[in-house]
Amino acid sequence: ENSVIDNWNTPLSEQSRILQWEGFSTATAYVWLGVLIYLGIHRELTIEDHWKAPSLGDQRPLHSIIKFMPLHRFQLIMRYIRTFDYTKLDVSDEGDLPKTFQAAKEWSNHIQKVSAELYLPGTNLTVDKYIIPFTGRSKETTLIKGKPTPVGFKVWAIAQQGYFLQWLWHVKASPYKAVTVELPKWSLAGVTVVFPPRGCTCE
Structure with a gap:
């Protein structure tokens, strides 16, 4: 549904960010996912830094994602989206x-x-x-x-x-726990496999 499900026990304040909700479409979901992947590849000290433009005395990269989704929109979706029922x-x-x-x-x-x-x-x-x-x-x-x-x-x-x-x-x-075992070096079909000394299996 293109809406917000009301499951709050107390009334929302006038300053609540959820009141800025603008609806959610498939296209918006793809953009949001793209931005999320981008943030994982291009790291900054804070999420907000990706939306900051360079200025005199403050040289920083200009991230292209700011053209596709504003910061408040990204944060709103990040806070309230559910990928499950x-x-x-x-x-x-x-x-x-x-x-x-x-x-x-x-x-x-x-x-x-x-x-x-x-x-x-x-x-x-x-x-x-x-x-x-x-x-x-x-x-x-x-x-x-x-x-x-x-x-x-x-x-x-x-x-x-x-x-x-x-x-x-x-x-x-x-009930299944990882245990440490010692496994030898062995080969199969011409492919040599070397197990690390701290291999992991389940019992």
């Missing part, structure tokens, strides 16, 4: 998959499917843990001290040269 979340039983990951499941599965269709991997693949940055409120976040991104959602991913093919959510309450 919240009425379909099974909050009564989160043992298999917490509601946080249920909400992202459909979009996550779609991205993985398209990623596998668009990329033919070579023989050298990596399975490792990654952190998806998240600073909001969620009991599913993981803290890994000493990492560039210490707090966020932990995933196990198979990737090549930074391109993610498949991934699994790290569920804290899951």
